[in-house]
Amino acid sequence: METTSQRNPAARGNRGWINGFIGVLIFSGSLPATRLAVLEFDPVFLTVARASIAALLGLCLLRLFKQQRPTRSQWAPLLVVALGVVIGFPLLTALALQYVTSAHSIVFIGLLPLATALFGVLRGGERPRPVFWLFSLLGSLLVVGYALSQGLNAAPAGDLLMLLAVLVCGLGYAEGAKLSRTLGGWQVICWALAVSLPVVLPSAVILAPTSFSGISLPAWLSLGYVSLFSMLIGFVFWYRGLAQGGIAAVGQLQLLQPFFGLALAATLLHEQVSVGMLAVTVAVLACVAGAKKFAR
Template sequence: MKKTTDGWLSGLLGVLIFSGSLPATRLAVQSLDPIFVTCARATIAGVLGFLLLLGYREARPERRDLFPLLLVALGVVLGFPLLTALALRHITSAHAIVFVGLLPLATAIFGVLRGGERPQMPFWVFSALGSGAVIAFAMRNGVSASPIGDVLMLLAIVVCGLGYAEGARLSRRLGGWQVISWALVLSLPIMLPLSWWMRPATFDHVGQPALWGLAYVSLFSMLIGFVFWYRGLALGGIAGVGQLQLLQPFFGLMLAAALLHEKVPAAMIVVAIAVVTCVAGARHFSRTVAVRRP
């Protein structure tokens, strides 16, 4: 029980850290190219991850770990940051954040496909209801004015769910911070040259908010948040702890309102209460059920 509780607490801390990712990314891409932001955040975090691995003298991953680490890198180091950065050129962070409501379902599905988890049927009911509540909240004012931004966000959710599930599976053997550090190090040979190539000719036009946004997504979103998040998924279960992501849109919306002065409707409170109820229900039924074999 203590192990599961520790997992949920670690996962919640990870969600709180990730909640600032989209507002910080939007700050960064207002003055910086989205591709540069994606490459720079991975490069900065990758260098720090390399120093951590070197300082703690971590053993190299086994050959069987290389493909899963590559999937983690493609999902959370490259795919999600790049797709969201591009999407935020077309939509507001408040609108992008609500797509995170689909991330728990995506993570749970990949947890079944890649992690071998089998949650009880009521878990899927609560998960679907929670996601539905977030999506309904997102669509309260009709379809987004930018289909391109919406498609990019949907693709981001799919690759991120795969990266979360794969990283959590590896974390059970390698450890949470080791997984994201190795994934970042694997990305360095590509991200470091691209960062140099895509860098602005001058940073004179780049304001402090953009630089602070880049710093946040590099240190917290790309590295520190994953230390807690992968630990939480590994201890508490991929499908179950993944439901905490339903809370991320509301944490993120509050940050968007505070930092970017984006409008947050009062209906958010009602939907947030419904989502918390669904998360509690999903947690109760998230325990994996035994699968009968002939």
């Protein structure tokens, strides 16, 4: 029997935007939490530890709800998702946050909607209207322009790592959203985590610190957040939203992430958020409205 959302594309699209928005809210805490964690955890260990914790939880969910194994054709896309969002993005951002503040790195997240939309066209077969690309490019140029105005010479390694992180994440988002149409939103991230488990779990054991006695409570809480929320729960909503509302369209919600992230960085980490940062964020937010209108 068809559901209401299946019979009504508009209702399905609205649910996609709601799920996507929840996912963005959850992801907004990722970089500030990672910034706190890498102050006391090695970034490579943090990457494999968060993936291992999330993967074990994901396997429990798959077993609890008796999910069928993916088909042979679905394993390759799951590997792309694992390399992009389970390992690639967390590792590259953790490495970048050794050179730049979370407030600075969050600005680069403004490039994610464009990257996601591009891969949505290449991998998801979507065809947004030409005006959509104008708004997406404008938002991305605002973000890049701000980064250049801050002087990339101060930390070129950190900015390069963030740009690479955006690319692999955009690919992982688009591939996962496409796969969610047949496999299911939460199933995609759980199976992608399961694919990575044979690599990340042994690595976490090998790279674990000799002693955890000096690790503070904020660092442990940050590890818990990026493991449970950033690596698992956020993707449940995010992939469902992308599949329901369209990769390119709902992907523009990521332009809200810098705003929420900058607020968290200022509140939790007491990092300075300049007037320039806020101005860029407001201008980028204006672009998401235009991109949303012409996404289809």
